[in-house]
Amino acid sequence: MARTQGSHSDITGPRIRAAALSLFARHGYAAVSMRQIAGEVGVQAGALYNYTPDKQTLLFELMRTHMEDLLSAWDTEAPQAGGAMVQLEAFTRFHIRFNTSRAEAVFVSYMELRNLSPENFELIEGLRRDYETRLEAILRAGAEARVMVVTEPRIASMALIAMLTGVNTWFREKGRLSLAQVEAVYWDMVRRSVAGEAGLGA
Template sequence: MARTIGSHSDITGPRIRAAAQRLFAKHGYAAVSMRQIAGEVGVQAGALYNYTADKQSLLAGLMRAHMDELMAALDAEDGPADPLTRLDRFTRFHIRYHLERPDAVFIAYMELRNLTPENFAEIETLRRRYEDRLEAILRDGVAAGVLGVPDPKVATLAVIAMLTGVTTWYRETGRLSRDDLAETYCAMVRKLVAA
């Protein structure tokens, strides 16, 4: 397909994804039309299809990018250490990473219901890779006798839900800095898993 005159794929494509992310996070996927996304970017609605097959592909692409970037960032931080150090590192990472991306986090968790079965299966697989990293820490901690969780999978889901919830209420102008918040969460997570 030919591009719209005056458009630049390296500029317009990212602008479309950014506008879709803002609108999906603010109004919800189902309430946003391709026309609204185009209006936000300043292109004709038909021009969007030069960059994405449809709205579903746009949603799945945003979620896929979020999960891929999340795993790449986690890989860059991860390293050998005892289970308690790894647990604290995971907690700090999750808080820091997610607080910087509240719209992406909202979409990644709240819009799963709007994915087609094929896209859902793909995104769920990516999410499990992230969950598996925390579950491995918890299993290693149980094996080392420094953690006491009866079901590491359930504990993993509980910890991730608790950590992710911070994006809904944390404010930079509040009484806790991000570092203070991360340390508070490290202490709470350790108590949750009986460290």
């Protein structure tokens, strides 16, 4: 994307992204103008175009960055050793922690898929599939090692991701349960959902 290098743009870029994300989350992409984003940042609308060619690119870059951050964070955090159940527990806890810490980006990434151009939609869908495939591989490995029962690994990966992302709709920092406790409750359900009879001993 067109981007002016240099200190001005290096400082302004993150502020533009933050303002756009917050405004898109609050009002929806279609209802937010470049002028509004500029106003939130405290620059002239024209200054935005030094940073991004248009609103579509701004939305796409927000969603791309979110998905790439998610992928690289998991790839860094995924256990290097341990079987499929160890991987699945790590994935479960990682997904809840990452997504609750970026609720606005998660919301916009789901809600604004409809507002991406067809080419941009394909690219974001590809990244989303990459992430789902990480979980699918864990489920396939678990089924192969006979520590899990998973008849449809692809569908199971989407089902579990939807379940885990759902934490965002109700979790509050000051609620009855800490995030660690929430992780434990979900991990118990995830574990059971793929466990054969042998896997429920614990």
